[in-house]
Amino acid sequence: MRLYFKFLAIHLKSAMTYKTSFFLSCLGHLFITGNTFLGVVFLLRRFDTVGGYTLPELALCYATVLAATSLAECFARGFDAFPKILREAQFDRILARPRSLVLQILCQDLRPTMLSRLLQAAAMLIWAVHAGAADWTVGRAAVLALMILCGAAVFFGLFLVYAALCFYTLEGLEVMNIFTDGAREYGKYPFGVYGKGVLWLLTLAVPLALVQYWPLQYILGRGPGWYGLLPLVSLLFLAPCFCLWRHGVRHYRSTGS
């Protein structure tokens, strides 16, 4: 763990060396997700509700998704860039070191600029709370934190799957974008809005709804208390992800140097 923090410090320092470029990337990330939310705002101005949700409720929903993805995209960047690590045979070097593989890949790269989106998430959250999206209790606030943390964990699992698949394909699979970028983009609405089919797929197969739709029902006072504990269940998703990763590692043949 100390090793990891050391790497974090190094990456942060290197990112801050080029300050203009750092702030420009921050701005770029913010524009994308900011625009996404502006789109929601414009639609809501015209329609008032989407699937029965009001704007503060949607802001609350998007804030949790945004916070979860930006955490995952910041810290799991090494897995996102994994095709490159494989192609350049850097993985050989990683295998040779007497440390955990996952930890080392996490140390490979960091995208601190992604954390700018945390600011947006925080701003939306504050506004949503202010606009009275929900009646806050300690339990609900705790569930909100759980949604963000477990959400980040699920996204981390998806990155792990993405990297594991690279062992077989040697290149990044664009299809995975559906679940990573797509989930961030379409997580702006509670997944129930997209219909039963999408909701059940995202509950049982890729448990994104467990960290978004179901606990949100509890926070908004539309579901029973045990919905709030569902984010913890989503952590089970990490098990098959790790299995696939392990299997991929065993399957690995070096591309040579």
Added chain:
Amino acid sequence: MKKYLTFFRIRLLAGLQYRAAALAGLSTQFVWGTMEVLIYRVLWREHPERFPMGPEALAAYIWLQQAFLSLFALWNWEWELIDSVKTGVVAYELTRPADLYGMWLVRTLATRLSRGLLRAAPVMVLGALIPAPWGLRLRVSPADFGLFLVSTCLMLLVVCAYNLLVCALTFHLTDPNGVMVVSVAAADLLGGAIVPLPFLPEGLRKFAELTPFGAMQNVPLRLFGGDLTGAAAYRAMGLQVFWAAVLIAVGYALLRAGLRRVSVAGG
């Protein structure tokens, strides 16, 4: 002229080689389109009277947008050209007996066309399989379809000219990243990528339609769905011509100015 055509053909064929990538992109585009349609379907069920355009026109907009994404997405920058300016490789290009701006324009047009064409057809087929009113259907008259084709070409010209403007700016700024970031954000919002322009508040929509971003995907996508007809269609296409001309002229001038004081490092 012949050398431009040959160059165009070469770049087009080169771009058409990336068939596997196109196939991979296909599923992403299809899912994206489906999610968009699902959202608007919910809105249509809840408040049909507040829709600024019919569901058929909107569906055509969404599916064509996904199909032609790489044709007009502003963020498909010509990195090779930008890097050639940054590294000085552009000096080689200058030794060729052809106008640099012309070559660049031909090149971006060909890259975009090849990427766009590869991905368009399968997405359109999938979109057409979706039941009405949310599937892709051809509902306009042949004359209006002709307008759509012309407008698509104009859009391509506007987008490419905008791209080249940024490439030419690279001669004057060392790092065009700031311009790019702002352009992409503006194009997403004012060009109708996030929400189709008719869904925006009235004042913002009017402003957006006047900007170069409003002269991009907004026009052909709405022509195809039959949402933009008559005088409004001609006005929008007139603006496309205007912006294409302005962007090409400014880009050309910037490139000229850049080349005049260029000094290439290295041997």
